[in-house]
Amino acid sequence: MLALLCLVLTLISVHAQDDDQSGFISIDCGIVKGSTYTDNVTNINYVSDADFIDTGEIHNILPIYNSFTIGTQLSTLTSFPQNTRNCYTLKPTQGKGNRYLIRARFMYGNYDFKSQLPEFDVYLGPDYWDTVKLNSSSKPANMEIVHVSSSDYIHVCLVNTGRGTPFISAIEVRLLANNMYEETSFGSLYLFARVNFGTAFGTVRYKDDKYDRLWAPINWANSTFLYTFDTVYPGIFTAIDPPSSVMSTAITPKSPQESFNIGWTPDNITDKFFIYTHFAEIELLKRNQTREFNIYLNGSLWYRKPFSPLNHSTTTIYSTEPEPTAPTYTLTINKTKNSTLLPIINALELYVLKELPQRQTDDRDVAAMWSIKSAYEITRHWQGDPCAPQEFVWEGVRCSYNVTDSPRITFLNLSTSGLNGGIDPGLANLTMLETLDLSNNNLTGTVPNFLSGLNFLKVLTLKGNNFIGPVPADLLAKSNKGLLSLSFDGDSTNETISSCDKNGCKNTKGNKIIVPVIATVASLFVILTAVVAVWMITKQKARDKRRTRTGLEIRKQQYTFSEVQSITDNFNVVIGKGGFGTVYHGCIGDTEVAVKMLSESSLQGDKEFQAEAYLLLSVHHKNLTSLVGYCNEGNQKAIIYEYMANGNLERHILDTNSSVLNWEERLQISCDAAHGLEYLHHGCKPPIVHRDVKCNNILLNESFQAKLADFGLSKAFPTEGGTHISTAVAGTPGYLDPEYYTSNRLTEKSDVYSFGIVLLVIITGQPAITKYENDNMHIIRWVNLKLADGDMKNIVDPRLLGDFDINSAWKAVELAMACVAHTPSRRPTMNEVVMELSDCLVIEKARQETKPKKLTGLNSLNLESAYGPKPR
Template identity: 50%
Template sequence: MGSKCKSSRAYDLMMRFIFISLFAICVCIEKQTVLASDATSSGKSEKFVGHKHARRKLDDIGGDISIDCGIPSGFMYLDEKTQLSYKSDEEFIRTGVNKNISSKFMSANLQNTYATVRSFPEGNRNCYSLRPPEGKAKTYLTRASFMYGDYDDEDKLPEFDLYIGVNRWDSIKFDNASHVVIKEIIHSALMDEINVCLLNTGKGTPFISALELRHFHNATYRTQSGALVLYRRLDVGSTTNQIIRFKDDHYDRIWVPYPGFPGSASINTSFIIDSLVDSQYRLPSAVMKTAVKPMNVNDSLEFDFEIGDPTLQFYVYMHFAELESLQGNQHREFTITLNGNLWEKSVVPEYLQSKTISSTQPARGSKLNFSLCKTSNSTLPPILNAIEIYILTDTLQEPTDQDDVNAIMDIKLSYDVGKGWQGDPCSTLNYSWDGLNCSYNGYKPPKIISLNLTSEGLTGKISPSLSNLKSLENLDLSNNSLTGSIPEFLSQLPLLRVLNLDGNKLSGSVPTSLMARSQNGSLLLSIGRNPDLCLSAPCQKEKRNIVMPVVAASVSLLVILIALLIFWTYKRKQAARLNVDNSHSKKEGSLKSDNQQFTHSEIVDITNNFHRILGKGGFGTVYHGYLADGSEVAVKMLSASSSQGPKQFRTEAQLLMRVHHRNLASLVGYCNDGENVGIVYEYMAYGNLKQYLFDETKEALSWKDRLQIAVDAAQGLEYLHHGCKPPIIHRDVKTANILLNEKMQAKLADFGFSKIFPAESESHISTSIVGTVGYLDPEYYSSNRLTEKSDVYSFGIVLLELITGLPAIIRGYNNTHIVNRVCPFLERGDVRSIVDPRLEANFDTNSVWKAAETAMECVPSISFQRPTMSHVVTELKKCLEMETAREQIQRTKSQMLSLSSSVDISAVDVETEMGPEAR
């Protein structure tokens, strides 16, 4: 009987397997027929094949990813022209819809990747996640391609932004519906996963046609910082007018044919050009076999590129190979100048071998002007085979800490969390993941400090990956269906302050270490509405006599009620007196700290009976004083006529007690003696920045001093925004509130209007409008929505004041705002006309330009377009480095001139020879 049963089951299983196999074959045949029909109707001549088709990879290049966005899920094809294998984008993104371009834009010559698109009508940010096998710390070329083709039948050209990771890559704009836009970037991957994100800027629905990634095995394209966005890659002297890419180009770079420049002639060879002997660039022989030279042997090869944007920085790569077999008396040697500066003093191309001349420092200017000139030893004119020009783009924003990324991705997969979790979890572009809050501490990678997954339908056990979020302070898993016991690792998260497990199906006992933290006040623990959870140990159901506990509880309750009644009666009798006392004690209690408290009589002694006045403001009068140890202090006393004084006093005093930074004014103590209210803080000998900028009796600040002051003040703001938890918004950043000590160190002061963000705050808070005219964020003024970017705007105005020596509101017939004053000059590339004339042109022009650009980045009327203070600090430090280098060069020149009596040394004009041209 047993053998018959086994035989029957085996026969049944075999028949099921045969049936399933036949069904799968039928489905596959049906899909192939439908897809072949779709491909024909859409203009795609290639047949789609299944995933098991052998992929044709780029020769010797790992990490290649070729995605045709918008093709049906689960299919791939081999492109006849490039011999590259393209696949659908289903495994790289979970959002968006597939669309075909309009039939009127289909043609036999249209590249396959442009026939379909993936469109993103929902969500402000949609991200592709690419995970090359080589992982992080490697160099990659990422290419995104777009053709609108009226895929949505709207006939409206969209505009949107493209991001690589958390940093902006470029903006996507179209001239017409058939315009093909290709964006390339060469970058080093900071994380194992590379995110390419499309951001909706409110000007149309983002879409993408194709996405490709290529891995570079070497470090050929290197910069000191940032990434390289392609501006031009030209096959100079091309005779075929054909684009060259893989398989001719090992790295699949796209070379655009460029016949030549005015006054030049093309030359070529039929021999193969060796690009491996002296070049790591592995240049395609098809590109290097052609070149241009001047028609006249004695002429230079000159050409330029009109950039338009004077703020951009460029890296240039010129590629050479000698194509003519030179005779014994022939020699080709030439120099290269860029924007009038000698770039390479001797270039001698080698016969049939590639040679590359590349930038070591970025070029800058409104125009890139190249001149290749034969040397006195040369009998032949210069040549050029190919050129690449890249725009340097900053990648200052750090991605989320890798351990946190790995942990949150595991949590996402474990619970299948939707919530639009795409791209970098802690992106500071106002697109961080829903339910996440992160810490942004200067230049360190952001870390996840709060995770809210309440009411997300979570099932199963509490994920062990939570233990890897070491910076987690707040965890909310309430109102789900989590089962199992509460894991011990939750008590070992060192910074965890709030844990909410309320409303689940957890069972077992609560870890004793977790209960201990809850009882000592270091953890706010919520574990209610878990019926099977035992709150005491040992967790056993026992039969007990319930009579005595009930009686004892009833008696205890009665005693408590009687005691409360007596206490309440006593309180009512003492209400009037206690109300007065409580009002005073609340004010004083809120100020208790380690700082010194002074009586009014002590303040009188400190200030020598308020003898010396340092200044006056809306709060009251500021006096100079000495403590008993002889140290100088400033004492700010509340004026009786100040309506907002008491509130401002408490705000400022409380904030000064909790913030400690070298660029914030330090609190020494306070006075809260009856009607006499005041703050005692460190004395700043040189007063405030406003006095130094606009008091003509004071010595003018040098450009280096101004930059150092700007860096100091920016670092103080950065600490308030990103170093304090919760963050603090100053709300009254201006030159009068930046104080200077005897070492000219700047410190931010006057926190009377400051606002603390709530712990669970989103991107803004709504509050009444306060601040100073001229410095006030226009978006905050119109909407009452306060964000950290409100301070950024005010700081941008301060920076413009430092550059120009002009106040925020320039008094006169029209009372011109400083932004409106400087904009016309900057737009026409004239930065010198806005610089404070008291500087007497004693500054580095590049440094001033960068400072002006940073200031203008801070003052757009829309807050999300402004940078963070961390970015501002970084840019200003670069400005300071430039100015410091200029001063060192000048000192060196002076020393050389003073030491040299017999040798005539021509001093180099740094601004003329090294600075940018007029923009």
């Protein structure tokens, strides 16, 4: 079947090309890590490939091949002499379900002085894409595909097949409109050719083509060039939208020919083609002139009736299903008897149907694995999709495979991997995990209770680490019932510090406890517990004797009002005020503290006071303010915190008298706060929603480490079922989630919205609500207005004087805007927020380390056809 898109002339204005690169990922392979530049020919912003892959060697092509016809992106490359498979991992902001143009570019340029053109395979995700077979050291090759991504992650993998070292020069991803090339419902469309007839003056791309398609010039024998200086308009029904600069040229047969043929030979006899022909009348016809022609494919009528191009308006005639396979193809355009003029054609696109059947690993598992890799700085060769293809599954990972579902990770072995710190919350998202081995590392802290939420977990090995505190009761209960094989040894303390839940079980230092698998040995566990309890009491008495500090000791317990008076020197120094009451400076021994007193007129009452004190007794995280103690004596109520020397974040962002936080400091503070909120959402069971995330409730210590504070409004979700709770609306105007405000449905995404506002305030230096004479402007509206101009320097706080990485800033703004999406389901989780912010911070730190000079004198684009040597 064929379809005709009549592109009606618009009489209003020229279709303006957007200068919007928000749908672009532009990677120049082989430039120094952290380097960025704007190409002076296309104005496309390019970044180094170092943040997308953790292997490879950078090289330059030899100067003899680096002529003015070679674009800047092709003058450098990254090669991969190590490992069989090396993968770039890209994560477009728009995510899965969208249509992308993905392009890989290769320019050998005898970079290795071997004068031997390599051959290697390229995969898109788990599926074979094509084999790179270069036929010249001096000419580039391109691979380009139109692909609807089924995952938030796009992997471009180079595979060594023993015929030379794989390399790559550039990777470019472009977001397409979802109604373009809808034939991708049959499969992906691998570009065979995209040609611009009627010109010899170089490849047309961005900005002429807002989707940055490469339209290559072609010299067609026995043809005459036609051109117009007038604009050729797209019609209101067009989706393919070739640019005017392409459609303003055409070819027509040389007289006296009345037809011409366009032929090509497929690379494989089984290739199925989709054909897109683009026509526009660009000559001014007289009244007695007519241009009309028929279109044939391999001798059969391809378009059902005679066709006449519209005046200065594009018409696309295209395949709506794959064309029948043939050893060769000939497209014939014949003048009809009624036509006084010869036929024309302006542009042509040919695509081969490429089926990519393998499913990628479930995005939740992939996000978790990248979080784990980042958190522990794992040096294993973890690249590409964790589970697919099966021959390249990640080391230490096993997966389940189902024909109808995405692969899921069921086995993870990180034993003896040099892991440091606590157990990463990202593990909670590996919901199908059956076996987890974290043994023989340097893990510290407590064993988090979220591990008990892994419903399919059968084997958990934790021995050989430095854990303290009790094993969560839920894990012990599972092991006692024979549902879990748990291996653990740890350090005992007298404090209950399990993850958000109290647990009376303690483990003894130096005693190896292998928790029984079979319920019949439960009696042995009871005996061991009794022995441990006696040992703990003895140890605690010895510890108490060793304490020699005079005065009040720091303890997480209740203080009397008289003790609070002593701590604060009779409430001598005020360091803050809020809805709760007044905050005073105090000292316990040599340790500074902050004492928050509940006033009788407080907007928070006894219920909120009790809630905050109880929560802080249960949660422990480096990015949450620590509880020292509390006072609950009649009407005298106080909460005693660790002292945060640099006060709250709002003062540093909005106070013009305060020193200006630089871009790296802002990103680090954002990461700290995000980690704290992530812990509440994903590291606690049940999950906790803060309900009042704002700059005022983010405190900074002497080293500017950020910690979340003020948990009086926090709510925990029920332990059984449910995705939300209904509760009275609470929070701060400007930061309050509008969906929660209108529906009373509280979810974790309500906190995500508030954090998005915090992030926008940090980025812009603007308050959540700006007051004008007759109106209030919300920060989201303010940022949207600035985004319409596309100038990031007008969005980021001007006090930074432009001293920031532009790509890091774009990424941070895009993340913030995703957090404040009106529909909660479209907002990221705090796990994802932490990962994205970490990426922003890495980019900025790399800039600080290298501080590359601004690149100037960039070479012009390659003027040769982009379809000379093909990667086949």
